[in-house]
Amino acid sequence: MITTQTELFIDKYVIIAGPGADLLTISRSASTGNFSVVRIGENGNADLQGLSVSNGRGTSEYSNCIGTTPLGGGILNHGNLTLRGCSIHDNTAGSGAGIFSGSNSGKRPVLEILDSAIYNNASTGSWGEA
Secondary structure, eight states: OEESSSEEOOOOOEEEEEEEEETTTEOOOTTTTOOOSEEETTTTTEEEOOOOOEEEOOOOOTTTTGTTTOSSSSEESSSEEESOEEEEOOOOOBBBEEEOOOOOSOHHHHHHHHEOOSOOESSSSSSOOO
């Protein structure tokens, strides 16, 4: 398990290939503030493979499109994101508890999910738990 004290911010082309979703988890430290575990910036292009993302708590810092609603507990995507063989679980946010894919500048983000599981995420808002 990799426990983070801050978000993993991706603003360029990155491939992160783990050994398997059951073998590698990237998780927010419970002793830190609320943030998305992974945030893809508008210029980011991320390909995440064979890993899990958990314990994210969403952030309103980058959610101008919806005011102060905390978005994307596990992953906040403003760019291009592909998930392959990943597990996104046990995250919370106001909207998009597991993954929120949206923009605050009008750019349309891309999200592709292949052979992955999204489960046990909790949303306090009206835009879902995925």
